[in-house]
Amino acid sequence: MSQLILALQWATDPAHWSGPTGIGVRLLEHLWYxxxxxxxxxxxxxxxxxxxxxxxxxxxxxxxxxxxxxxLPTLGLVTLFGLLLGIGLLAPLIAFVVLxxxxxxxxxxxxxxxxxxxxxxxxxxxxxTELQILTRxxxxxxxxxxxxxxxxxxxxxxxxxMLAAYVGNGGLGRFIFLGLKTQDYxxxxxxxLLVIALAIAVEALLLGIQRLTAxxxxx
Amino acid sequence: xxxxLANLGLIGSQLGAHLLQALPPILTSFVLAIPLARLAAxxxxxxxxxxxxxxxxxxxxxxxxxxxxxxxxxxxxxxxxNVIIALTLYGLALMVPGAIxxxxxxxxxxxxxxxxxxxxxxxxFWQVELPLAGPALLAxxxxxxxxxxxLVTVGGVLGxxxxxxxxxxxxxxxxxxxxxxxxxxxxxxxxxLDALLVAAGRVLMPWTRAGAGGVGAGxxxxxxxxxxxx
Numbered sequence: 001m002s003q004l005i006l007a008l009q010w011a012t013d014p015a016h017w018s019g020p021t022g023i024g025v026r027l028l029e030h031l032w033y034x035x036x037x038x039x040x041x042x043x044x045x046x047x048x049x050x051x052x053x054x055x056x057x058x059x060x061x062x063x064x065x066x067x068x069x070x071x072l073p074t075l076g077l078v079t080l081f082g083l084l085l086g087i088g089l090l091a092p093l094i095a096f097v098v099l100x101x102x103x104x105x106x107x108x109x110x111x112x113x114x115x116x117x118x119x120x121x122x123x124x125x126x127x128x129t130e131l132q133i134l135t136r137x138x139x140x141x142x143x144x145x146x147x148x149x150x151x152x153x154x155x156x157x158x159x160x161x162m163l164a165a166y167v168g169n170g171g172l173g174r175f176i177f178l179g180l181k182t183q184d185y186x187x188x189x190x191x192x193l194l195v196i197a198l199a200i201a202v203e204a205l206l207l208g209i210q211r212l213t214a215x216x217x218x219x
Numbered sequence: 220x221x222x223x224l225a226n227l228g229l230i231g232s233q234l235g236a237h238l239l240q241a242l243p244p245i246l247t248s249f250v251l252a253i254p255l256a257r258l259a260a261x262x263x264x265x266x267x268x269x270x271x272x273x274x275x276x277x278x279x280x281x282x283x284x285x286x287x288x289x290x291x292x293x294x295x296x297x298x299x300x301n302v303i304i305a306l307t308l309y310g311l312a313l314m315v316p317g318a319i320x321x322x323x324x325x326x327x328x329x330x331x332x333x334x335x336x337x338x339x340x341x342x343x344f345w346q347v348e349l350p351l352a353g354p355a356l357l358a359x360x361x362x363x364x365x366x367x368x369x370l371v372t373v374g375g376v377l378g379x380x381x382x383x384x385x386x387x388x389x390x391x392x393x394x395x396x397x398x399x400x401x402x403x404x405x406x407x408x409x410x411x412l413d414a415l416l417v418a419a420g421r422v423l424m425p426w427t428r429a430g431a432g433g434v435g436a437g438x439x440x441x442x443x444x445x446x447x448x449x
Contacts, residue, residue: 003290004290067365068406068410070362070365070366070369070409071365071368071369071405071406071409071410071413072369072402072405072406073369073372073382073383073386073401073402073405073406074369074372074373075372075373075375075376075383075386075387076372076383076386076398076401076402076405077402078386079386079387079389079390079398080386080395080398080399080402082390083389083390083393083395083398084395155277155278155280158280159280159281159282162280162282162283163282163376166376166390167390173282176282176283176286177376180376180377188286189286189287189290191283192282192283192284192286192287193283193287195280195282195283196279196280196283196284196287199278199279199280200275200278200279203274203278
């Protein structure tokens with residue numbers, strides 16, 4: 001328990017928060033990596049997922065791809081791209097995108113699939129175009145499921161962003177690997193507690209957004 | 220290829236260590252999840268605890284959990300027990316909500332007719348309820364198996380032996396073949412375990428043989444369901 005107190009002291013010491021290698025900067029780096037990884041993955045996966053969900057075509061392929069990607073070890077991808085592409089953000093970024101795509105894809109197609117087919121038929125009978133059906137019927141009704149996909153993709157990338165530090169980048173993982181190398185357990189533990197706090201805070205934020213976007217009348 | 224042939228002993232021992240850390244959490248979380256889910260079906264407070272607990276636990280990244288757990292358990296940071304307990308917790312976070320919805324999906328009419336036919340409560344559970352919940356339980360177990368095999372590798376950065384050590388060592392020494400071997404073996408191990416679970420499901424639940432989905436299909440649906448319920 002004394003280790004825990006030392007770790008909390010480390011994490012709350014103002015001297016550790018400031019400066020170019022302080023907690024503040026590392027926290028922002030971590031958030032930036034997450035935003036970038038999830039953002040790029042969403043640009044790729046959400047349109048494909050919505051198309052699959054709306055047309056109900058290519059579903060088997062999307063499901064198989066998402067299933068296979070789950071079996072890939074995150075650390076393996078980060079080190080593999082790190083060795084191939086050298087030190088820099090590009091290598092971990094590719095790993096983040098690959099890891100975030102399956103959850104986003106599954107979220108997007110299940111968002112469309114969860115909508116009652118009769119509702120979609122009713123919209124079509126009223127003369128809505130396919131694009132209107134997608135953006136005004138399926139997307140609003142399926143939004144909570146899409147955000148569920150976004151939540152698990154974001155958690156996945158926050159966790160993997162720690163490994164970015166392992167291949168020479170910033171982020172909160174720095175403290176863990178620095179502590180590991182110098183046998184500084186309070187720093188390692190403090191860094192771990194910070195990542196846990198960040199993950200839970202982001203999860204709570206996205207859960208709140210999910211509640212807000214739930215269609216009234218259904219929830 | 221030459222790296223692989225020269226290091227077969229190393230690969231074998233890391234694969235063994237990997238299995239030693241992956242199999243106990245998969246088995247334990249499955250065995251523990253069934254009574255927990257049954258209790259939660261009766262006690263609503265337990266359902267609340269399970270819902271919040273599994274959501275919270277699932278939000279915690281694995282590497283920090285591996286580092287924080289030794290403080291609570293008094294184990295060493297490189298201890299295999301530490302990894303096994305962390306992965307069992309993750310397994311439970313997926314498995315318990317999955318088992319709750321699996322048991323909830325069993326039709327009340329089927330249970331009522333079993334009671335009317337004279338099944339005692341224990342026999343009704345083993346011979347009617349568990350088999351009917353079986354396919355949904357299996358779908359969640361497959362997700363737990365695949366994600367556990369993949370998560371074991373994270374211990375590699377802390378120096379816990381597993382296929383993850385091949386990533387760490389390969390990266391530090393610049394051996395691409397070593398990392399690739401680790402990635403391929405980890406994914407293959409996950410897919411083999413998944414296929415074994417599917418095969419076991421077909422043997423134990425022969426009525427599900429018709430119309431079974433492809434590899435990973437049920438898993439992804441269960442994962443989405445598990446995440447949605449978390």
